[in-house]
Amino acid sequence: MSRQEGEGLHIREMKPEDAEAVEQVEKACFSVPWSRESFWREAANENTCYLLAESPSGQVLGYAGCWVSFGEGQITNVAVAPEARRKQVGTALLTALIEAVKSRGVTALTLEVRPSNGAALALYGKFGFQPAGRRPRYYTDNGEDAIIMWNTKI
Numbered sequence: 607m608s609r610q611e612g613e614g615l616h617i618r619e620m621k622p623e624d625a626e627a628v629e630q631v632e633k634a635c636f637s638v639p640w641s642r643e644s645f646w647r648e649a650a651n652e653n654t655c656y657l658l659a660e661s662p663s664g665q666v667l668g669y670a671g672c673w674v675s676f677g678e679g680q681i682t683n684v685a686v687a688p689e690a691r692r693k694q695v696g697t698a699l700l701t702a703l704i705e706a707v708k709s710r711g712v713t714a715l716t717l718e719v720r721p722s723n724g725a726a727l728a729l730y731g732k733f734g735f736q737p738a739g740r741r742p743r744y745y746t747d748n749g750e751d752a753i754i755m756w757n758t759k760i
């Protein structure tokens with residue numbers, strides 16, 4: 607748990623009880639949102655690391671998650687509520703997530719992102735992720751490819 611500089615942002619582990627609030631942010635962020643039950647399961651799974659960002663009043667502003675396996679991490683979600691964007695919440699979440707998984711022995715991270723998602727591509731680029739291939743027509747809602755990114759020097 608850590609307190610970020612700036613706006614009193616509080617980063618902490620996601621608990622299964624947070625699933626309802628997280629689902630609200632998820633619905634505001636994605637065309638094919640994960641369900642509340644998915645977050646409940648993910649937060650309860652010991653092979654994952656899920657963090658959330660809260661405002662000083664306890665409102666969930668965003669979250670980020672990762673599956674951890676054999677020294678590698680696959681980032682599954684990074685999302686910030688529309689009204690909280692461009693205030694370094696995503697940066698704070700990714701910074702904390704990387705530190706958390708490094709402490710569990712992770713040395714390389716991968717993720718998938720839409721080529722049309724300029725905000726996410728810019729964020730991941732700042733964290734040293736580099737494109738390493740594509741999954742053709744990966745996203746079922748519009749048939750968009752996924753760009754596979756890796757950072758092997760976390």
Ligand SMILES: CC(C)(COP(=O)(O)OP(=O)(O)OC[C@H]1O[C@@H](n2cnc3c(N)ncnc32)[C@H](O)[C@@H]1OP(=O)(O)O)[C@@H](O)C(=O)NCCC(=O)NCCS
Binds near residue numbers: 692726
């Ligand atoms: C991508 C996302 C998580 C970024 O969160 P955020 O809290 O707004 O990001 P930050 O404020 O920490 O921004 C960090 C950097 O990312 C880049 N960035 C973020 N939003 C951007 C935008 N709309 N356009 C261009 N670059 C952007 C910038 O380089 C920014 O640095 P700067 O503020 O110094 O210019 C957020 O836009 C989001 O939730 N999008 C919808 C969900 C999503 O697409 N998640 C990723 C799925 S792969």
